[in-house]
Amino acid sequence: METKEILQLAVPPLLGWYRVHKRTLPWRGTHEPYRVWVSEIMLQQTRVEAVKEYYVRFLERFPAAVDLAAADEDEVLKYWEGLGYYSRARNLHKAAKIIAAEGFPATWEGVRALPGIGDYTAGAICSIAYDMPCPAVDGNVLRILTRLFADESNIDEPKTKSEFSALLKEVYPQEAGDFCQALMELGAIVCVPNGEPLCGQCPWNVLCRAHAEGREERFPVREQKRARKVQSLTVLVLEREGRYALQKRGKKGLLSGLWQFPLFEETDPTAFGEVLKKKNAKHIFTHVEWRMTGYLVRAKEFLSEYVWVTAEELRNVYALPSAFKAFTEWIKKND
Ligand code: SF4
Known part of the structure; x- marks a missing residue:
């Protein structure tokens, strides 16, 4: 079976699983672009558990882009204190000024052009806020897809990401936001990075090649990391x-x-x-x-x-x- 066919077959069980098993998180259920954007920026390189409280506090103080745009940078950083990667907060503040003046961009290109937004975050925002078929491919998504296909591509090579992104685009269902979040959720709570993936609870366990071959932990393939x-x-x-x-x-x-x-x-x-x-x-x-x-x-x-x-x-x-x-x-x- 071709990878595209496998992926097409994988979409319905994943969506069904997501509707039943998704975690309750403060940003779940919202399609408001500003809120989706704040959550996605906070979640970059940061654990969900660590973000929850920050997200709620941040939105209480800055409920809309105009509030964030009007704030002093030191105050924005104070609300970010402890979350790390502070350039995210600075870019969020810069972008809020653009959004306050021009409105939230309605296209992938417009979202991608905001400070601090890369391909992944633009894809996630457009999928979740606008239900657009814009794949958001990060290490989590690459891990679950390389396991699904038992694909030995090196995920640290940029072309691996663009190939999986193109493949996902071909099978994106109408419920783009749910699909995007379902992929993330599967990677976060079932097809986990360290330790053993919970294949017994996985909606893909009859389709997954890595599981069929008993080689789940072989994937994803990565280049050797440079020492810190x-x-x-x-x-x-x-x-x-x-x-x-x-x-x-x-x-x-x-x-x-x-x-x-x-x-x-x-x-x-x-x-x-x-x-x-x-x-x-x-x-x-x-x-x-x-x-x-x-x-x-x-x-x-x-x-x-x-x-x-x-x-x-x-x-x-x-x-x-x-x-x-x-x-x-x-x-x-x-x-
Ligand atoms: S069956 Fe196991 S390895 Fe395959 S996608 Fe599911 S959790 Fe990951």
Whole structure:
């Protein structure tokens, strides 16, 4: 059987399964483009469980694109604090200004042209909001399809994605939004990436070649990942008279423009004052791993290169990336 035929046969059981088994999520059921867009941006590289609460809070504060467009960037970042990949929040803010002025784009090309939107997100928004046959192919979808066909294509090659995208387009049903979400849902809760896929609960278990061959875990085929770069850093939590030193990161690169505790490749903490505590923490980004040694230091002076903020301001006003979470907990304990 050809792959297209298999996929055509796979659509109805998948839709039937989705209607019964889909999870209740705060963004499910909405076709409002703004809400679909916010959810899709939040879900990029981020677990569903982590997004739920952020999504609800964000939409309470910014219920429409005009509200988001009118907000200050620092406030938008504050609502994003802890979700990571902060360029998403900046692009969301930039795009909201365009949407507030021109309305939400009604075509795939228009959606794709907004800041921060790639092919996958444009496909997901158009499918879910407008029921357009626009495939959204990410690693999850590639995993379930390569298993379904026992396809050994390397999913890290861009052409694999475009080939599966073209194939999906040919079989897209009228209920495009449900189909798009059903593919994602199957990848999230049944045909899972790590550990064993739950083939016994899968609507495709009679069609799936990988399952028939007992080779589910062979797929997807990926190129060897490059090792992450490891960086050793020193973090100083400088405290003086109930205030803490913060600095803003540079405009380019990792966590650009966000606030952080003074961060050094190497420094002597005792030069800043009396060291009260020390702890090690690690944070893993996509391409780099930070191994941090943090010091809580009673600073001997208010150094002018830093902004000195209270613990309350730190919690409510300044967005600190979760890379520093181990050290913010320190502050709460000392508040
Ligand atoms: S049968 Fe198993 S491997 Fe195949 S798609 Fe379903 S869960 Fe994935």
